[in-house]
Amino acid sequence: MDMKVAKKKLALKEKYRLLTRDLGWEPTYQNKDEIYPYTKYEGIRIHDWDKWEDPFRLTMDSYWKYQAEKERKFYAIIDAHAQNNGHLHITDARYLSALKIFLQAISPGEYAAGKGFARMGREFPGVGTQVACQMQAIDEIRHAQTQIHALSNYNKFYNGFHAFADARDRMWYCTVPRSFFDDAVSAGPFEFMIAIGFSFEYVLTNLLFVPFMSGAAYNGDMATVTFGFSAQSDEARHMTLGLECIKFMLEQDPANLPIVQGWIDKWFWRGFRVLGLVSTMMDYMLPKRVMSWREAWNIYGIENGTALFRDLARYGIRAPAGWDDAEKAIDHMSHQFMLGLYQWSFGTALHSWIPSDDDMAWLAKKYPDTFDKYYRPRWEHIKKLKAAGTQFANYGLAKLCQTCQLPIVFTEPDDPTRSAQREGEYKGEKYHFCSDGCQHIFENEPEKYIQAWLPMPQLFQDPIGGDLAAWMDWVGLRNGKDNGDFDGSEDQKNFDAWRAMATSNQ
Amino acid sequence: MQIDLRTVSIQPQRQAFDHLVRRFGDKPASRYQEGSYDIQATENLHYRPTWDPDQLIYDKSITRIVMADWYALKDPRQFYYNTYTLARARQQETTEANFTFVETRGLADMLPEELKQIALKVLVPLRHVAWGANQNNTFVCGYGYAAIFTQACMFHAMDNLGIAQYLSRIGLLLGDTEALDEGKKSWLEGDEWQPLRRYIEDCLVVRDPFELFVAQNLALDGLLYPLIYERIVDGHLSSRGGSAIAMLTQFMSDWHEETRKWIDAVLKTAAAESEHNRSVLQEWTAKWGSRAASALLPVAQLALGADADEAIGEEMAALKARLKKTGIEI
Numbered sequence: 001m002d003m004k005v006a007k008k009k010l011a012l013k014e015k016y017r018l019l020t021r022d023l024g025w026e027p028t029y030q031n032k033d034e035i036y037p038y039t040k041y042e043g044i045r046i047h048d049w050d051k052w053e054d055p056f057r058l059t060m061d062s063y064w065k066y067q068a069e070k071e072r073k074f075y076a077i078i079d080a081h082a083q084n085n086g087h088l089h090i091t092d093a094r095y096l097s098a099l100k101i102f103l104q105a106i107s108p109g110e111y112a113a114g115k116g117f118a119r120m121g122r123e124f125p126g127v128g129t130q131v132a133c134q135m136q137a138i139d140e141i142r143h144a145q146t147q148i149h150a151l152s153n154y155n156k157f158y159n160g161f162h163a164f165a166d167a168r169d170r171m172w173y174c175t176v177p178r179s180f181f182d183d184a185v186s187a188g189p190f191e192f193m194i195a196i197g198f199s200f201e202y203v204l205t206n207l208l209f210v211p212f213m214s215g216a217a218y219n220g221d222m223a224t225v226t227f228g229f230s231a232q233s234d235e236a237r238h239m240t241l242g243l244e245c246i247k248f249m250l251e252q253d254p255a256n257l258p259i260v261q262g263w264i265d266k267w268f269w270r271g272f273r274v275l276g277l278v279s280t281m282m283d284y285m286l287p288k289r290v291m292s293w294r295e296a297w298n299i300y301g302i303e304n305g306t307a308l309f310r311d312l313a314r315y316g317i318r319a320p321a322g323w324d325d326a327e328k329a330i331d332h333m334s335h336q337f338m339l340g341l342y343q344w345s346f347g348t349a350l351h352s353w354i355p356s357d358d359d360m361a362w363l364a365k366k367y368p369d370t371f372d373k374y375y376r377p378r379w380e381h382i383k384k385l386k387a388a389g390t391q392f393a394n395y396g397l398a399k400l401c402q403t404c405q406l407p408i409v410f411t412e413p414d415d416p417t418r419s420a421q422r423e424g425e426y427k428g429e430k431y432h433f434c435s436d437g438c439q440h441i442f443e444n445e446p447e448k449y450i451q452a453w454l455p456m457p458q459l460f461q462d463p464i465g466g467d468l469a470a471w472m473d474w475v476g477l478r479n480g481k482d483n484g485d486f487d488g489s490e491d492q493k494n495f496d497a498w499r500a501m502a503t504s505n506q
Numbered sequence: 507m508q509i510d511l512r513t514v515s516i517q518p519q520r521q522a523f524d525h526l527v528r529r530f531g532d533k534p535a536s537r538y539q540e541g542s543y544d545i546q547a548t549e550n551l552h553y554r555p556t557w558d559p560d561q562l563i564y565d566k567s568i569t570r571i572v573m574a575d576w577y578a579l580k581d582p583r584q585f586y587y588n589t590y591t592l593a594r595a596r597q598q599e600t601t602e603a604n605f606t607f608v609e610t611r612g613l614a615d616m617l618p619e620e621l622k623q624i625a626l627k628v629l630v631p632l633r634h635v636a637w638g639a640n641q642n643n644t645f646v647c648g649y650g651y652a653a654i655f656t657q658a659c660m661f662h663a664m665d666n667l668g669i670a671q672y673l674s675r676i677g678l679l680l681g682d683t684e685a686l687d688e689g690k691k692s693w694l695e696g697d698e699w700q701p702l703r704r705y706i707e708d709c710l711v712v713r714d715p716f717e718l719f720v721a722q723n724l725a726l727d728g729l730l731y732p733l734i735y736e737r738i739v740d741g742h743l744s745s746r747g748g749s750a751i752a753m754l755t756q757f758m759s760d761w762h763e764e765t766r767k768w769i770d771a772v773l774k775t776a777a778a779e780s781e782h783n784r785s786v787l788q789e790w791t792a793k794w795g796s797r798a799a800s801a802l803l804p805v806a807q808l809a810l811g812a813d814a815d816e817a818i819g820e821e822m823a824a825l826k827a828r829l830k831k832t833g834i835e836i
Contacts, residue, residue: 010683018678018686019671023637025694029707038557060668061598068595071588085516111545111653115564118660119648122641131667134644138660141653142587145541152540156518165525169549182552185563453550476524498516 016057021050024127036125042188044260045253049126052248055240056132063135066233067142074146074230081223082153088502089220092287093158093495094486098215099151099224100160100350101277101285105177106208107147108168112181113196114140123189129248132241136197139234146230150223157498158491160349163476167349170475172398172455175405179452180274184267186448190249191263197242199267203308205235206300207275211282214290250315257316266444268320269437273404279334280341283363284355292366297330322437328413331367335375340409342382342485343394346468349477351486354383374416391485395468397456402431403438403449410434426450529577541586542654543577566651569716570786571776576652578779582771583764590661593764594668597757601672604753605679613750614679621748622680624809628738629755630677630689631699635730636670638706639663642722650715658768662723665765669758676754698808701801716776717790723769725794728828729802731762733821738809766828774832784833791829792836795822 010018027035039046058066080086090096114137121134155161167174184195213228249256279293290296309319341352355363360379363371385392398407399421412418422433426446433439442449464470472479481490521527522535525544551563561568566576573579585593608614614622643663650656677685693699705726712718735758744752752759777784799822806814826836 010678018683019674022686022690023633023670023674025634025690027707027710028694029704030711035707035710041557059671060594060664061602061671063664064591064594064598064668068591071591075588108545108547112547114660115546115648115656118644118656121663122644122648127637130641130644134640134660134663134667137644137647138587138664141657141660144545145537145587148540148545149537152523152535155523156520157516158519161523162520163524165523165544169547175550175552178547178550179552182547182563186553186555186557188557448553448556451553453552455550458550494519501516 012057016054016059019059020054020131021127032125036123038123038189039125042190042259044190044249044256046125046249047252049124049129051251052126052128053244054128054132055244056237058135058237070230070233074226075149077226078150078153078223081226085498085502086222087154087157088495088499089222091219093489093491094285094287094351094353095215095219095221096154096158096160096491097350097352097486098212098281098285099154099221101281102212102224103147103151103161103164104167104171104174104349105277107144107151107164108174109177109181110140110147111144112185113200114138114144116181116185116192116196119185120189120192129245132244136238136241139238142234143227143231146227150227153223157494159478159481159489160351160491163349163482166476170455170458171349171477172400173348173406175453175455176277177274179405180270183270183448190259193242193245193249194260194263195267195270197238198246199264199271201235201238202242203268203305204271204275205239206304207296208278209235210300211278211290211293211296215281215286218288218290219286246312246317247315250312250317254316261317262444264317265321266441268326269322269435269441270404272322272326273406273434273438276333276337276406279330280337283334283366284338284352284359289362293334294330294366297327301326301330321440322435325413325435325437329410331370332374332411332416335363335367335371336409336411339375339378339382340398340407343392344398344407345484346393346395346479347472347477347483349475349482351484351489351491353486354379354386370416386485397459399432400454400456401434401438402452402454403433403441405452405454406434408432408434536584537588538584538586542580542657545653546651546656564651565649568649569651569714571716571783573651573776573779573783577654578775579652579655579772580775581654581658581768583768585658585661585768587657594665597760598668601757604756605675608750608753609679613753617680617750618747621743621746621751625739625743625748625751626677626681626685626689627692627808628734628805629673629751630681630685631693631696632730632734633670633673633677633686634690634693635702635706635726636666636673638709639722639727640666640670642709642718645713646715646719646722649713650719655772659719662765665761669761672754672757676751679754698804701803702805705797705801719772720787720790721794721798723765724773724829725791725825726798726801727762728766728769728825729795729798729818729821731758732824733802733806733817735759735762737817737821738806742809770828770832773829773834777833787834788836791834795825795836 117133117137117140121130121137124130124133151161168178184192187195209228213225216224216228246260249260282289282291282293282296309317338352341348342354345352360376364376382392400407408419408421410420412420420435422436422439424431424433424439424442431442433442458464459471460466464474477483486492521533523540526535526539529543530539546564555561555563640663643659643666647656647659647663650659674686677689693703709718709721712721735755739755740752740759773787777787799818803814803818806817810817829836
């Protein structure tokens with residue numbers, strides 16, 4: 001903060017208090033319950049909003065100044081990237097699948113988070129909390145926009161990016177992150193803060209951003225690295241907010257503990273399922289790999305998570321309920337996902353492929369207990385089918401989990417040979433789940449989750465009526481261009497041809 | 507002599523994202539378009555809000571204004587995060603220079619005491635009004651429909667906060683922390699401020715985002731900014747030797763000039779959409795406009811005394827003229 005004050009020398013904290021918290025007042029013409037109608041129904045008790053510790057002290061003049069510096073740098077770099085055909089510097093066009101997932105699945109979530117934080121910036125009755133949420137709201141708008149702008153140039157040259165706005169609302173796998181963010185935004189203000197502010201931004205963000213941005217750096221993608229770096233100091237602020245929020249709730253009243261713990265359990269599992277896509281990117285989609293998903297989990301999951309929950313233990317918080325099941329899934333999930341993506345690749349706006357012999361050797365080394373035993377044989381089988389001209393495709397409809405909306409492709413935590421499937425009944429209707437975690441989430445709020453929009457039943461309704469081509473049209477998928485095996489794809493051919501133009505005299 | 511550097515030239519496969527091609531044709535899109543159009547989820551919303559199951563997560567029907575396409579409410583400034591932040595960063599530099607100029611030359615101490623007192627009395631409680639504006643614009647961003655409209659509201663809300671902070675600094679500069687305490691006391695208890703405080707608190711329970719947009723940005727600020735910053739600070743105080751104060755409020759004057767273009771464009775588009783919209787906007791602007799005028803009268807009297815009535819009348823006439831250009835007559 002660089003406010004200059006003439007007279008008394010005010011301490012930073014006091015100055016900040018005068019420039020933010022002191023702006024608010026106790027209303028007398030309207031009832032507080034009507035001004036802030038949503039703060040009580042979740043059962044969280046707050047006795048004193050003034051006990052909120054400002055996680056960072058940033059006045060608007062400094063905010064504009066610092067953010068403008070970052071913005072100037074960011075756009076200078078992506079302009080240069082576009083001008084110099086920076087996309088030809090990536091390792092290999094397979095890498096693009098990771099970016100396509102990012103734009104279709106993550107960027108819309110940034111925008112949704114911004115919307116949620118704007119609401120929190122108004123609904124919480126404490127100025128300190130409100131200002132922190134407002135800054136995050138405007139930051140999230142920034143992130144959505146810088147991501148779209150960074151990836152816009154790729155859209156000009158490659159398939160799979162062009163219909164991201166349609167995919168967000170209609171594509172079957174995009175309902176996974178969409179339902180996640182819709183779930184958070186439809187929750188009450190305190191749960192939203194635990195969902196996005198704490199679980200996503202604090203517990204899981206390193207598992208998303210660090211691998212993605214390192215992956216971009218390793219694979220020569222200057223545009224993506226740049227938005228990653230540029231967002232980093234924003235993210236640091238968001239993480240502090242998330243942590244302050246949970247501590248504040250827990251310190252205000254002991255009765256808040258079980259409610260908060262329930263949300264941590266729920267949102268850890270919700271987040272873990274969404275992040276499954278990252279595991280696939282790390283283990284399969286990066287031509288030049290940073291580390292395996294298992295290695296990332298050991299660092300950003302186990303190490304950081306253990307320290308965090310040790311720190312929160314003094315409030316009575318324990319590690320999330322699904323933690324052990326998550327650990328058991330780590331060595332399996334990327335393989336299960338990629339096999340799923342490959343068999344349904346006719347219906348994805350990104351390419352997947354059969355891992356090469358080198359790739360499989362790497363996977364066997366990184367996953368010594370699982371890859372050769374469970375997954376190599378399946379890839380070898382698929383490879384044989386492809387060689388025989390009968391490429392494996394599963395045109396049967398995937399059964400989706402009612403909660404996380406992923407196809408039910410996972411195995412039992414304690415038995416990797418058995419597919420995990422859960423079923424429950426509510427008001428005479430049957431519902432399917434991928435895991436105990438997702439079933440519990442449903443059972444705690446069945447009235448919420450029975451509302452979920454499931455993409456598969458939609459296939460048989462207007463305007464599709466069971467016609468695959470009509471469905472592709474509806475989701476903006478161009479058959480033979482956006483979808484299918486990378487091997488032989490337009491992206492592969494174009495990239496190789498352009499790169500040859502750029503690196504040889506042919 | 508111009509030398510064209512050669513780069514490898516390859517043929518792009520397409521010019522823009524599908525949703526932008528549908529809107530604007532097959533041509534390259536601007537960054538404003540890329541960052542603003544259709545980026546809010548619109549279809550297949552999964553769950554009803556637990557905080558109000560009668561609403562959708564993103565709900566067009568929580569306002570009485572009806573738009574076939576909410577993305578029609580574009581911002582003539584074409585502000586997305588980048589252009590917005592760069593514009594404000596430049597303005598804060600100027601503001602900082604102005605504060606430094608006033609501080610280093612001791613201009614605040616040279617102000618005639620009477621003018622200083624007027625400035626403190628009028629400007630310092632306004633930081634609470636600006637905070638109220640921040641709350642209301644944050645609400646419109648949170649519950650309004652379509653990114654193109656709501657992002658501009660978030661920018662506006664952050665501006666409101668910035669203004670509240672600049673006003674606080676003016677208070678500190680002219681009268682130290684006591685000035686802020688006294689200003690707050692006036693805001694909470696002073697008779698002159700109660701109609702305005704009631705106006706703001708009444709706005710805080712309005713849950714129609716577009717009505718709130720009108721009540722805050724058009725009716726209240728459409729009168730308050732010209733009255734306070736043009737008439738009282740730039741006019742009344744400056745002509746009596748208080749132009750140092752005008753240096754400290756330059757941000758507010760410039761800001762109002764800039765943002766009214768956006769506000770007018772939004773209103774004009776919404777009013778042009780249908781007779782229904784026009785009549786709703788007429789109802790709101792008339793209702794909130796006359797309330798705002800009477801709430802501002804005792805504040806104007808603090809500086810203008812007996813001339814306040816006439817001043818408010820003129821400002822109201824100017825607001826009506828401004829509104830007329832947007833197709834709304836009151």
